[in-house]
Amino acid sequence: MTWRGPTYRTVDGQRIDGEWCHVWRRDPWNDRHYLDDLIVFADGAVRCEERTDLHGLEKLLASGRIAVTEPGASKPPEEQSMWLSRRGEPVTPEGFLLEVADKIEELSGRPTSGQRCWDAIRRFQQDPNESNRVLIREAYLAVPPHVRIYVLGDMDRQDRPLRILLTEVGAAVDGGGPVVTAEMHADVLDYFNRGDEGVAREEESRAVDHADDPPTAGQAAFTSLETIYPRGWPDVLGLFVLRNEFPAPVVFAGETYPSVLHGYWALSAADAADHDQIRDAPSGREARDRGGRAERRADWPRMRLAVMGGLLEAKFTQHPDLAEILLSTGDSVISYTGHWDSPFWRDASDGRGRNWVGRLLELTRSGLVARQVLPG
Numbered sequence: 001m002t003w004r005g006p007t008y009r010t011v012d013g014q015r016i017d018g019e020w021c022h023v024w025r026r027d028p029w030n031d032r033h034y035l036d037d038l039i040v041f042a043d044g045a046v047r048c049e050e051r052t053d054l055h056g057l058e059k060l061l062a063s064g065r066i067a068v069t070e071p072g073a074s075k076p077p078e079e080q081s082m083w084l085s086r087r088g089e090p091v092t093p094e095g096f097l098l099e100v101a102d103k104i105e106e107l108s109g110r111p112t113s114g115q116r117c118w119d120a121i122r123r124f125q126q127d128p129n130e131s132n133r134v135l136i137r138e139a140y141l142a143v144p145p146h147v148r149i150y151v152l153g154d155m156d157r158q159d160r161p162l163r164i165l166l167t168e169v170g171a172a173v174d175g176g177g178p179v180v181t182a183e184m185h186a187d188v189l190d191y192f193n194r195g196d197e198g199v200a201r202e203e204e205s206r207a208v209d210h211a212d213d214p215p216t217a218g219q220a221a222f223t224s225l226e227t228i229y230p231r232g233w234p235d236v237l238g239l240f241v242l243r244n245e246f247p248a249p250v251v252f253a254g255e256t257y258p259s260v261l262h263g264y265w266a267l268s269a270a271d272a273a274d275h276d277q278i279r280d281a282p283s284g285r286e287a288r289d290r291g292g293r294a295e296r297r298a299d300w301p302r303m304r305l306a307v308m309g310g311l312l313e314a315k316f317t318q319h320p321d322l323a324e325i326l327l328s329t330g331d332s333v334i335s336y337t338g339h340w341d342s343p344f345w346r347d348a349s350d351g352r353g354r355n356w357v358g359r360l361l362e363l364t365r366s367g368l369v370a371r372q373v374l375p376g
Contacts, residue, residue: 001068001091001099007039016041017107024067025049033071040100042107054101061093068096083177086158089145098144113143114151117162125192137166161188218331223347224358226338241322242334242361244341245284248322250314259284260311265291267307268300288340305356308345312357312364317371326365334358 005019018041025036025048038048046057048066060066068091079085089095102112111119120139124132140162143151149158160173165188167173167180178184224242233240233247240246244260257263261284269275274294281287297303316323335347336358347355 001096003103009041009045011043016043016045018042019103019107023048024070026065026067026071028065033067038066038100040103040107042104042109044104046100054097054104057100058097061097068093081176082174083160083163088147088149091146095144095146098142099147102144113139114147117143117151121162121192125189125196128189133165136162140166157191161191164188214331218333219329221333221335222329223335223337224361226340237321237325239325239329241325242336244357245288247284248315248319250311250318252311252314255279257311259287260308260315262287263311264304264308265294268296268304269294270297271295285340305360308357309360309363312360313367316364316368323368326361327368329365334361336361 001021003019003021005017007018007020008015009018010016018039020037020039022035023038024033026033036048038046040046044053046052046054048057048060050056052060057066061068075090076087079087098113102114105112117136117139120132120136124136140148140151140159148162151159152161154161163173163177164180164184169180169182169185172179222239224239226243227240229240241248244264247259250257250260250263252263253267255263255266257266257279258281262279262281265287266275266278268291269278271294274290278287278290278294281290316326336345336355337348337353338346341357343352344354345357347353347358
């Protein structure tokens, strides 16, 4: 089954994570089946035609009201040899129920049957005795049959190493495969050990390649909201100074602009007279309105990011008090929202927002830190 997500539901203000997959649901009026979503949640709740749990799902599967394969569809041809087969076992209601139980464990942060199988393998590697081999067998058989070929994460050998290890010496794997020898058991143990060595090398290499990754999670994201102050901007400075319309004069490209917004729209104008009218607008909003009506420079799309970045750098390097407020956001992601800026510049809940102002504010903040600590 293919699981999709994320999804969630809210219980008493708490978010309960979930994932969903497709199943076949029988219409009680005409006995026809159609695709429907089966949603599984971290607290064990299951939802399809009704709200239920694992026990209820078992009853739905047993009654045929829910099917895990299309009823009436032709079955794939039988394999001549289980050992040579590249397909997993067919999905059954029993196997699907085990998979749903695993999904609940995964969503709730508990070990799945696959992880418990790997735990048993690790114990066997440390002490390869018969009792630990039995533990591997029990853990392997607890994995849903149709996903066992994926349990080792090896696309080439699939679960064959486990099937060899769990077959007694002198017996044929899967009844028709190779006859197992003690050397083959030793080779499987060597296979697991080599895999661990490869993982260790990869982790060591990644630690070097990613040495500049932050060691811990950053501060919570900060959202810069567009706020209107009908009586004028507050005297006590706050995070609202991050807004482009905040009246902080900036000297940029040989001109002085009353705000970043004035500078951005004035510099976008193709005509010098429009530039001056926008620069002299009584407010940032008026500057945006005049700029939106003026003819744009032909090369503006290729330079607007650099201009905005330069204006923001000028604003916060020329006003140390504002720079301190920007630095107070630490390493937070800055989500720059609003109603009037285009989605190119702001963050938007519909996914269209590219949040370039927020990203450039983060870059400006990083530049301020660098100036404080780097020589020159």
